[in-house]
Amino acid sequence: MSSTLAVTLKSSVVKKQLVGVTGLLLCGFLVTHLAGNFLLLVGPEAFNKYGHALTSNPLIYVAEAGLLALFLGHMGMAIRVTLQNKSARPEGYYMKTRTGRGSTFASSSMPYTGIILLAFVIFHLQGIKFGEVYNVTYDGVVMRDLYRLTFEKFSTLPYVGFYVLSMFAMAVHLSHGFWSAFQSVGFFHTRYTPALRKSAIAFALVVGGGFSFLPIYCFLTGAN
DSSP: OOHHHHHHHHHHHHHHHHHHHHHHHHHHHHHHHHHHHGGGGTOHHHHHHHHHHHHTSTTHHHHHHHHHHHHHHHHHHHHHHHHHHHHHSOHHHHHHOOOSSOOOHHHHTHHHHHHHHHHHHHHHIIIIITSOOOEEEETTEEEEOHHHHHHHHTTSHHHHHHHHHHHHHHHHHHHHHHHHHHHHTTOOOTTTHHHHHHHHHHHHHHHHHHHHHHHHHHHHHOOO
16 A cells, blocks of 8 residues: 555545544534523523623634634535545445445435535524614613514524424434544444444434424414
């Protein structure tokens, strides 16, 4: 094996590890974001104070910049790994070859669900973060009424429909990405990997289902 090929293989491994690490960090963000969103069920004051506590913190800009870098890094590395894999094997050979692990709908659709999620992030930021500004006052403090805005956005069926479909794509993405991220960083064992795969499906259902429940709840209750 030539030194050039060895360097290429090493580079590919590093890229996959970066995809895995950034993916797991994004999973952590999803869990905390979902927990905060569920304050919608508590009421407008709790949800608006939560949003104000985040946006009024000077470190929010650092956190947002870090999250953006994490998201773009994950997406960029994933694209590079996908293109590198395609160029490394002839399509005809790949189609005929079967491995013990096999291919699933979730694994083969990762690039497509990733594109859907990118479109969703832009759509979501435009609608919520950069959406209409309503103000409300609690204890003498004026803050943005994100509760009202959220229910307003989720009052239309097309908005809710696209949101829920995007969350389905995210669940599919997570069902493969969560466990394969551990494999990318070196955690692979014939005894534990099957349980990890099941945990990934459970994680995807909880996160995807949780995010889907909120817009449906807002649409059906119509509270404001």
